[in-house]
Amino acid sequence: MKSLQEYKIPFKGLKTGKHDFKFEIAQPFFNEFEYSLVKSAELTVDLELEKQETLLILLFTIKGNIHLNCDVCLSNFPSPVQIEERQIVKFTGDENLEDNTDEIMMLSRSDFEIDVSGLIYEYINLSVPYISRCGDEGNTQWCDKEMIKKLNELSAENNEKTTNADPRWEALKNIKPQ
Ligand SMILES: [Zn+2]
Numbered sequence: 001m002k003s004l005q006e007y008k009i010p011f012k013g014l015k016t017g018k019h020d021f022k023f024e025i026a027q028p029f030f031n032e033f034e035y036s037l038v039k040s041a042e043l044t045v046d047l048e049l050e051k052q053e054t055l056l057i058l059l060f061t062i063k064g065n066i067h068l069n070c071d072v073c074l075s076n077f078p079s080p081v082q083i084e085e086r087q088i089v090k091f092t093g094d095e096n097l098e099d100n101t102d103e104i105m106m107l108s109r110s111d112f113e114i115d116v117s118g119l120i121y122e123y124i125n126l127s128v129p130y131i132s133r134c135g136d137e138g139n140t141q142w143c144d145k146e147m148i149k150k151l152n153e154l155s156a157e158n159n160e161k162t163t164n165a166d167p168r169w170e171a172l173k174n175i176k177p178q
Pocket of ligand 1: 070071072073074075133134135143144
């Protein structure tokens with residue numbers, strides 16, 4: 001977890017008010033999260049941390065490209081993202097530390113630093129689209145053209161096979177609409 005060290009912000013020593021932090025996110029970051037959907041990226045995280053007496057307000061702006069695998073041709077392609085998220089962090093007694101919600105994260109009053117790597121990881125992975133496609137299939141510079149060719153050949157072959165193998169299909173084709 002050494003490479004995540006830089007994401008720990010020692011807020012205790014900060015004055016109240018706003019402070020800016022910047023992080024560059026690339027492959028080593030994702031190596032720390034075994035189940036990450038995103039395996040590599042080039043992202044810049046701008047974090048504005050506002051320190052108040054009893055809480056922190058974190059504003060994240062994450063911009064750049066995440067690398068996805070196309071669901072069709074399997075090639076790796078860059079997908080642009082722009083993420084803006086806000087997280088409120090409250091300081092509390094140890095007895096209330098379990099009261100975390102999506103909106104409010106609890107930290108102990110005795111904590112002196114906050115690790116923002118988990119939040120950044122979550123925001124990036126939530127931005128992954130349900131279906132990834134490299135775009136204009138077969139025509140982008142990232143497309144695996146060989147793979148697309150093979151897939152097309154395979155699906156043509158399959159069509160032929162199912163048509164030939166199933167006489168019911170032939171019979172259906174001969175039914176004329178009334
Ligand atoms: Zn593709």
